[in-house]
Amino acid sequence: MPLRDVFLPRTLDDLWDTLEQRPESMVYAGGTDLFVRLRSGSIAPPSLVCLERLNEIKGVRDEGEFLFIGAATTHGFLLAHPLTVEHFPILAKALAVLASPPVRHMGTIGGNIVNASPAGDTLPPLYVLDAEIEISSRREVRRMPLADFIFGPGEVLLGKGEILTGVRVKKLTNENVHHYEKVGLRKGQACAVASLAALLRLSPSGVVEEARLAWGSVGPTVVTLTEVEHALTGEVLSHDTLKGLIPLVRDNVSPIDDVRASAEYRRIVAGQLLLRLQQYRWGGP
Amino acid sequence: MNISFRLNGEKVEIDVRPDRRVVDLLREDFGLTGTKESCGAGDCGACTILVDGESRLSCLMLAAQLQEREIVTIEGLSDEETLHPIQSAFVERGAVQCGFCVPGMILASVDLLKRNPTPTRHDIREGLSGNLCRCTGYHKIVDAVEDAAACLKDDPCR
Numbered sequence A: 001m002p003l004r005d006v007f008l009p010r011t012l013d014d015l016w017d018t019l020e021q022r023p024e025s026m027v028y029a030g031g032t033d034l035f036v037r038l039r040s041g042s043i044a045p046p047s048l049v050c051l052e053r054l055n056e057i058k059g060v061r062d063e064g065e066f067l068f069i070g071a072a073t074t075h076g077f078l079l080a081h082p083l084t085v086e087h088f089p090i091l092a093k094a095l096a097v098l099a100s101p102p103v104r105h106m107g108t109i110g111g112n113i114v115n116a117s118p119a120g121d122t123l124p125p126l127y128v129l130d131a132e133i134e135i136s137s138r139r140e141v142r143r144m145p146l147a148d149f150i151f152g153p154g155e156v157l158l159g160k161g162e163i164l165t166g167v168r169v170k171k172l173t174n175e176n177v178h179h180y181e182k183v184g185l186r187k188g189q190a191c192a193v194a195s196l197a198a199l200l201r202l203s204p205s206g207v208v209e210e211a212r213l214a215w216g217s218v219g220p221t222v223v224t225l226t227e228v229e230h231a232l233t234g235e236v237l238s239h240d241t242l243k244g245l246i247p248l249v250r251d252n253v254s255p256i257d258d259v260r261a262s263a264e265y266r267r268i269v270a271g272q273l274l275l276r277l278q279q280y281r282w283g284g285p
Numbered sequence B: 001m002n003i004s005f006r007l008n009g010e011k012v013e014i015d016v017r018p019d020r021r022v023v024d025l026l027r028e029d030f031g032l033t034g035t036k037e038s039c040g041a042g043d044c045g046a047c048t049i050l051v052d053g054e055s056r057l058s059c060l061m062l063a064a065q066l067q068e069r070e071i072v073t074i075e076g077l078s079d080e081e082t083l084h085p086i087q088s089a090f091v092e093r094g095a096v097q098c099g100f101c102v103p104g105m106i107l108a109s110v111d112l113l114k115r116n117p118t119p120t121r122h123d124i125r126e127g128l129s130g131n132l133c134r135c136t137g138y139h140k141i142v143d144a145v146e147d148a149a150a151c152l153k154d155d156p157c158r
Ligand SMILES: Cc1cc2nc3c(=O)[nH]c(=O)nc-3n(C[C@H](O)[C@H](O)[C@H](O)COP(=O)(O)OP(=O)(O)OC[C@H]3O[C@@H](n4cnc5c(N)ncnc54)[C@H](O)[C@@H]3O)c2cc1C
Pocket: A026, A027, A028, A029, A030, A031, A032, A033, A034, A035, A036, A051, A071, A072, A097, A098, A099, A100, A103, A106, A107, A108, A109, A110, A111, A112, A113, A114, A115, A119, A120, A121, A122, A158, A162, A163, A164, A165, A189, A190, A191, A192, B041, B042, B043
C-alpha cells in the first residue's frame, strides 16, 4: 500500500487550506464506513483528512426553535445528550439500535448522512423530522432539505471542497408518538433489512391527527409515502386501520434482493412494521 | 510522521506512517499483542481499546488519530501483580475459553461500567453487543460483568 498522508485539521480554516492544497484527498470522520471500503480496495484516495478534531462541527447547539447537530458529532455523544432525549426520542430510538457501542463512539451523524445508505439508521427519523442540512466550503454555506441532498444509494449533492457541517431539526411540540423499529438478521449490530420511523400526533381517544412515516432499506433511498400518511390521518390507530394500509405499503416500496434479504421479504416486512404502531393507541409504551 | 500520545499511563513518541492502522501499531511496533484482530472491519470487537476512556476499535483507526490521546490496552488495565476486578471476575466465573475475545470484552466492560455502574443483564448484553465470542455462549461473560459491577460498587473489592 502506498504511503497515504493523513491530515488532522483543528479548525475549519485549516481544513479549507488542506482541501485546497490536496484536492484529491477524501475526508472522513469516524471511518466506520470509509475504512471498510478502503480495505475492500473499492476506493484508494492518495490522502485522507480526518474531521474528528474539528470542534466547530462537533456537538449539539440549542437554537431555540431548532437544534443544530454538528456533522462530526458521534452517535454515542448524541444518544447520551439530554436535548436529543428530550426533543427527539425518535432519533434516540434509532441511535440506540445503530451498530454497537464502540462503533457509536466513532461513527458520526454526518458520516451516516453522506454515506447515504438506504439502511442508514438516522435517515428515516431525520426524514420525518424534515431535517435541513448545512453544507460549507471556504466560500459559502448552503442549506437544503435532507431529502433533496440524498439522491440515490451513496449519492449526495456534495461538491469539491465542500463538507457537511451539520443538521438542523425543528423541535417538536405536538407529536406524541415517536417510533423507530428496525428488523435485522440479528439483534445487535446488524444493518436493517427494513425499518420504519413514525411520528404521529394522536388525540386522547386514539385518532391520528397527523402522521409522518419513513421506511429504510426498502428503496434506493429512504421511502416516504404520503398516500399512506393521508390514509392514516383521521383514523383510529387500530389494528384494523393499520392492517388495511399494508397493501398500499407493499405496492409502493421498491426493495432489492441482496445478501441480507430478498426483495419479497422486505416488501412483506415493510408492511408488517406498520402493525407495531397499534401499541401507542392508548398512549403506551 | 511523529506522533506522541499516552499509552497505558506512559508518554510515548513514535515515528510512524500516519496511515498505519492502530491495531498494527500496537501489536507490531509496541509488542502489545493483547489487542487482537479478527474481522478487521468493526464487526467483532476483538481489537477494542480505550481512547480517552471510551471504547473504540483499533482496526478502524489510523496512527495519526492517536496524537495527544490517552490510550489504554488490556496490558495497561492492571499491573503485573494484581488483576482488575473485571479480569478477576472473568477468571472466577470461567468466562474465558480460548481467550481471543477477552481483552476486547474486558475493555468494553470497563467502558460499560463507567457509564452504567449498576447494569441489568440486558444492559450488559447491549453494552457488549459489539464484541463477539465464539466459545463461551456469553452467559458466563454476563455473569462475570454482573459480579464485577457488584464488586466495584463496594470499594473493598479494589
Ligand atoms: C460493524 C459496523 C456496524 C454498523 N452498523 C450500522 C447500523 O446498524 N446502522 C447504520 O446506520 N450504520 C451502521 N454502520 C455504518 C457506520 O457506522 C455509520 O454509517 C456511521 O454513521 C458512519 O459515520 P463515520 O463518521 O464513521 O463515517 P466515515 O466512514 O468517516 O465516512 C463515511 C462517508 O461519509 C463521508 N463523510 C463523513 N463525514 C463527512 C462530512 N462531515 N462531510 C462530508 N463528507 C463526510 C466520508 O468521506 C465517507 O465517504 C456500521 C458500521 C460498522 C463498521
